[in-house]
Amino acid sequence: MTKASDPNMIPQSGLLSTEANQAAALAAYGGVLTVDLDAIIANWRKLEKTAVPAECSAVIKADAYGCGTAQVAQALNKAGCKTFFVATIEEARTARAAVPDAVIYVLGGYFQNTGEHYAKINCRPVIGDLNELAEWDVFCRRTGWSGGAAIHIDTGMNRLGLTLAEAQAIIPRINAGDHGITLVMSHLVSAEQLNSPVNAKQLAAFRGIASEFSGVPAALANSSGIFLGAPFQFDLVRPGAALYGVNPTPEADNPMQQVVDLKARIVQTRNVERGETVGYGGTWTARRPTKLAIIAVGYADGYFRAASSNDGTRGAEVIVAGKRCPVAGRISMDLIAIDITDVPPNAARRGHMVTLLGEGITVDELAHHFGTIGYEVLTSLGHRYARVYKGGNVVEPLTKPEPAQAAEHSPSPPPIEQPAAPPSPPG
Numbered sequence: 001m002t003k004a005s006d007p008n009m010i011p012q013s014g015l016l017s018t019e020a021n022q023a024a025a026l027a028a029y030g031g032v033l034t035v036d037l038d039a040i041i042a043n044w045r046k047l048e049k050t051a052v053p054a055e056c057s058a059v060i061k062a063d064a065y066g067c068g069t070a071q072v073a074q075a076l077n078k079a080g081c082k083t084f085f086v087a088t089i090e091e092a093r094t095a096r097a098a099v100p101d102a103v104i105y106v107l108g109g110y111f112q113n114t115g116e117h118y119a120k121i122n123c124r125p126v127i128g129d130l131n132e133l134a135e136w137d138v139f140c141r142r143t144g145w146s147g148g149a150a151i152h153i154d155t156g157m158n159r160l161g162l163t164l165a166e167a168q169a170i171i172p173r174i175n176a177g178d179h180g181i182t183l184v185m186s187h188l189v190s191a192e193q194l195n196s197p198v199n200a201k202q203l204a205a206f207r208g209i210a211s212e213f214s215g216v217p218a219a220l221a222n223s224s225g226i227f228l229g230a231p232f233q234f235d236l237v238r239p240g241a242a243l244y245g246v247n248p249t250p251e252a253d254n255p256m257q258q259v260v261d262l263k264a265r266i267v268q269t270r271n272v273e274r275g276e277t278v279g280y281g282g283t284w285t286a287r288r289p290t291k292l293a294i295i296a297v298g299y300a301d302g303y304f305r306a307a308s309s310n311d312g313t314r315g316a317e318v319i320v321a322g323k324r325c326p327v328a329g330r331i332s333m334d335l336i337a338i339d340i341t342d343v344p345p346n347a348a349r350r351g352h353m354v355t356l357l358g359e360g361i362t363v364d365e366l367a368h369h370f371g372t373i374g375y376e377v378l379t380s381l382g383h384r385y386a387r388v389y390k391g392g393n394v395v396e397p398l399t400k401p402e403p404a405q406a407a408e409h410s411p412s413p414p415p416i417e418q419p420a421a422p423p424s425p426p427g
């Protein structure tokens with residue numbers, strides 16, 4: 001990290017600091033990703049309230065669904081969240097640095113000979129089979145480590161977890177006390193479908209087995225599971241996606257606030273004649289004299305190529321000067337063409353920012369165009385954007401080289417002016 005000491009360096013992480021830095025840095029990035037930590041906190045509070053008296057944890061795996069592990073963990077911890085779930089030990093390490101006092105569970109199971117990592121980070125494995133449990137026990141006995149672990153029981157997902165029979169077999173051990181198990185959990189298959197009969201089946205199975213783990217807190221619900229009602233909430237709930245603005249109740253309006261705002265810079269505007277094609281493969285034909293804006297984001301930034309627009313198939317839309325405008329042609333690696341014919345002249349110029357996410361374009365809407373779910377939209381957010389964190393009382397971005405204040409609001413960068421005239425000679 002020697003480069004970080006150079007004051008002229010754009011922050012390496014892409015994290016913007018002072019406003020002065022921002023304007024300079026923005027020119028170096030094609031897009032700006034703003035994560036609204038206050039919205040994440042508001043979403044967490046809403047879930048907490050919905051699940052009360054259950055404890056509301058936060059799932060921050062996959063870099064907090066693309067929003068930044070450290071920033072999200074810190075903001076939520078300050079807001080009162082005490083328990084976090086990640087997928088891997090490496091993610092736990094990042095989370096631990098951000099929230100020294102929180103409880104951290106690693107969902108990915110216990111892998112042999114990783115006990116030292118758990119002890120060092122002070123995090124807890126979510127144990128999903130009997131081999132893992134045996135190895136964990138050996139480690140704990142050998143070292144005297146008593147940092148806790150969760151037992152994951154499978155109730156229908158058939159992914160991770162002890163079978164019900166296996167879980168039954170370890171009940172005597174739980175009853176014997178001093179077992180080191182701090183949570184018993186299972187995971188729902190179809191929680192976002194209110195009327196799926198699988199929900200009730202899993203609930204019944206989990207309720208039965210969890211009740212035998214006397215004195216051990218139980219957890220079943222993910223984001224959508226929280227909205228299935230109190231019986232699903234047990235002692236602790238594990239929301240992920242809903243914290244980041246994905247709709248946990250797809251059959252109804254989204255109760256969550258939007259978290260991510262994504263803007264891209266117009267690299268140039270150009271006019272094409274009627275009948276000309278745009279982009280790779282010439283799959284989109286101008287039906288009228290058309291004005292295009294070429295923006296500096298592409299599929300390498302997580303804006304899926306599936307959202308391309310071809311003759312006969314409409315792709316995604318982008319907001320330019322407050323107006324929804326369609327993608328024109330195929331999305332390329334680093335660039336997208338937008339049809340801005342209907343935007344007033346001069347409202348969209350080189351250097352202006354357009355909105356890919358935000359101003360009414362939701363993660364779920366993009367997911368629809370991408371042919372996927374909001375989860376994948378978020379976890380695919382590229383690493384080429386300048387990143388701005390808004391709210392959350394974030395005083396110091398963690399990966400930032402200079403001791404400047406974090407941005408308090410999303411930047412509205414000044415448009416980069418077209419050079420009007422050569423500079424006048426001094427005199």
Ligand SMILES: *Cc1c(COP(=O)(O)O)cnc(C)c1O
Nearest residue numbers: 059187222223238239240241242
């Ligand atoms: C990812 C995950 C969650 C969070 O799920 P969301 O649908 O994002 O709320 C909860 N529990 C487990 C076991 C998970 O793997």
